[in-house]
Amino acid sequence: MRLWTRRWARALSLVALLVASTAGRAARAGEEDDLQRQIETQRGGVADIERLDELHTAGDELALLKAWLDEAWALRAKHEYDDVRGVLDRALAQAELIRQKIAASKLRAQADKREADLQLTRRKIDQSRKALADTTIKKKALEVGSK
Amino acid sequence: MSGARFRGALVAAAVLGCATPPRPRELDAYEAVKKGANLQEAAKRAPDLVTSSDKLGQKAVEEWESNDLEESRRDAIMAQIKLKTALALAEQDRLKAKIEKLSSDQGAADEEYASVSKDLASETEKLTLLQKYLEARKTADADKQRLSQQMSSDQQKAEAEQQRLSQQLATEQKIAAAQLALHTAETVDASKYASADYRAATDMLDKAQGELKQSAFAAAQASADVAKKNADHAAELSKPRYEQAEQASQNKMRDDALSRDASGVPGVSVRIDRRGDLQRLVLAIPDLFSKKQTTVAPGHEAVLDGIAALVNKYTTYPVQVIGHTDSRGKSGELVAISAARAQAVYGALVSRGVEARRLMPSGVGGDEPLEDNHSAAGRAKNNRIEIVFLYH
Numbered sequence: 078m079r080l081w082t083r084r085w086a087r088a089l090s091l092v093a094l095l096v097a098s099t100a101g102r103a104a105r106a107g108e109e110d111d112l113q114r115q116i117e118t119q120r121g122g123v124a125d126i127e128r129l130d131e132l133h134t135a136g137d138e139l140a141l142l143k144a145w146l147d148e149a150w151a152l153r154a155k156h157e158y159d160d161v162r163g164v165l166d167r168a169l170a171q172a173e174l175i176r177q178k179i180a181a182s183k184l185r186a187q188a189d190k191r192e193a194d195l196q197l198t199r200r201k202i203d204q205s206r207k208a209l210a211d212t213t214i215k216k217k218a219l220e221v222g223s224k
Numbered sequence: 225m226s227g228a229r230f231r232g233a234l235v236a237a238a239v240l241g242c243a244t245p246p247r248p249r250e251l252d253a254y255e256a257v258k259k260g261a262n263l264q265e266a267a268k269r270a271p272d273l274v275t276s277s278d279k280l281g282q283k284a285v286e287e288w289e290s291n292d293l294e295e296s297r298r299d300a301i302m303a304q305i306k307l308k309t310a311l312a313l314a315e316q317d318r319l320k321a322k323i324e325k326l327s328s329d330q331g332a333a334d335e336e337y338a339s340v341s342k343d344l345a346s347e348t349e350k351l352t353l354l355q356k357y358l359e360a361r362k363t364a365d366a367d368k369q370r371l372s373q374q375m376s377s378d379q380q381k382a383e384a385e386q387q388r389l390s391q392q393l394a395t396e397q398k399i400a401a402a403q404l405a406l407h408t409a410e411t412v413d414a415s416k417y418a419s420a421d422y423r424a425a426t427d428m429l430d431k432a433q434g435e436l437k438q439s440a441f442a443a444a445q446a447s448a449d450v451a452k453k454n455a456d457h458a459a460e461l462s463k464p465r466y467e468q469a470e471q472a473s474q475n476k477m478r479d480d481a482l483s484r485d486a487s488g489v490p491g492v493s494v495r496i497d498r499r500g501d502l503q504r505l506v507l508a509i510p511d512l513f514s515k516k517q518t519t520v521a522p523g524h525e526a527v528l529d530g531i532a533a534l535v536n537k538y539t540t541y542p543v544q545v546i547g548h549t550d551s552r553g554k555s556g557e558l559v560a561i562s563a564a565r566a567q568a569v570y571g572a573l574v575s576r577g578v579e580a581r582r583l584m585p586s587g588v589g590g591d592e593p594l595e596d597n598h599s600a601a602g603r604a605k606n607n608r609i610e611i612v613f614l615y616h
Contacts, residue, residue, distance in 0.1 A: 166302075167298070171305055174308050174312065180312070181313075181315045187323055191323055195326055198333040201337055202333065205337065205341055208344055209340060212344065212347045212351050213347055219354050220354065223358050
């Protein structure tokens with residue numbers, strides 16, 4: 078009985094070791110693919126962000142993002158998955174930062190344009206007021222002169 | 225010596241090993257961002273991000289102090305990213321608010337601009353209209369003045385022309401009056417009877433016409449007046465003479481006609497006697513009466529008809545009917561016979577339509593014989609009736 082038990086225990090241990098070994102290799106392969114997809118997804122996102130950055134206000138941040146994605150790719154190749162995940166988290170945050178900066182820059186441009194428009198309108202108002210005053214004076218002068 | 229060096233090296237290594245490593249520049253950069261940022265605004269907008277950033281920043285400091293530089297660098301970068309994201313979000317809110325305010329201001333400015341533009345357009349339109357009005361008035365005034373000047377000029381010209389024509393007409397009228405006066409003078413033969421005045425009038429008329437051609441109206445009028453005056457004077461002087469001459473001429477013509485007509489009466493002899501200024505056309509009718517008779521013998525009607533027609537034709541002449549006898553007999557009887565015979569002829573003529581008042585019958589007897597009474601022929605001629613037409 079004890080022999081049977083030991084044998085079974087040994088066999089089960091071997092099976093468990095085999096299963097664990099096989100599952101570990103499968104898990105590593107799945108994680109690598111998953112990280113590769115994440116990297117590729119983020120690289121595709123970079124292209125989208127570049128298209129969004131019409132005002133070219135996030136050039137440095139984009140360069141940094143691309144460098145980090147390259148770094149993540151290199152780390153993935155070295156199977157340093159934890160580091161890859163760290164870099165991908167950072168790249169994700171960087172992409173969000175870039176989007177918000179682009180949004181802010183667009184709003185700033187919009188505000189600048191509105192401000193410029195407002196200034197233009199105010200200049201037009203000033204010019205019109207001056208023209209109105211000049212016209213009124215000229216009209217009064219003509220009225221006085223015509224009597 | 226070598227032992228001392230070794231100990232020194234160990235001390236230095238220990239000092240270096242225990243000392244805090246240099247701060248990662250990522251951590252400095254994070255601190256710089258944090259220092260310059262409006263953290264309150266960012267924390268309000270994105271509290272999770274700011275909190276996370278703070279924690280990461282704190283962790284990075286701790287990792288740095290623990291000499292775990294790589295971890296410190298990573299966390300500092302992450303902290304910086306999160307903080308910057310929070311700041312970007314806060315900036316977005318700020319910009320949105322600014323845009324909203326700018327939109328509001330723009331709306332107000334647009335309204336104000338529209339109002340001012342409207343006022344300006346209205347004022348400009350008024351000014352334009354006023355300018356047009358003034359320009360039109362100026363043009364009208366100029367036209368008015370020009371027309372006024374033109375009208376004045378035209379009127380002056382017209383008046384001058386009218387005056388000239390008036391003067392010309394007056395001159396022509398005066399010349400015509402002078403010509404008429406001259407013609408009037410000519411009708412009374414002024415050239416003959418008042419030659420000096422007539423010539424002067426002619427000369428002045430010629431002068432007036434010459435002056436008229438030269439448009440010297442005043443001089444022409446004066447000359448015409450003088451010409452008329454001269455012509456009138458000439459006519460005045462000539463008229464009585466002319467009339468007298470004319471009358472004489474007419475009388476002579478009439479007398480000649482009378483004489484011619486008288487010669488045509490059968491059975492009479494015609495002669496003309498002059499007694500002073502008085503002319504006498506004498507028609508002697510012999511043998512009208514038988515001896516000592518006072519009634520017209522028959523067969524003399526034709527003679528009496530011819531005499532009556534002659535007297536009636538020449539009505540202006542006073543006519544004497546004078547009876548004559550020869551010298552045989554007493555003078556008183558002869559006169560009575562001759563007067564009776566004259567009266568008989570008078571009656572015969574009146575009976576033939578001659579006005580009685582024109583006839584003056586008388587008898588002179590034998591006092592005015594034509595021939596010698598010693599012969600029968602002479603006596604026959606002396607017994608006669610004479611119809612005498614008297615004139616000057």
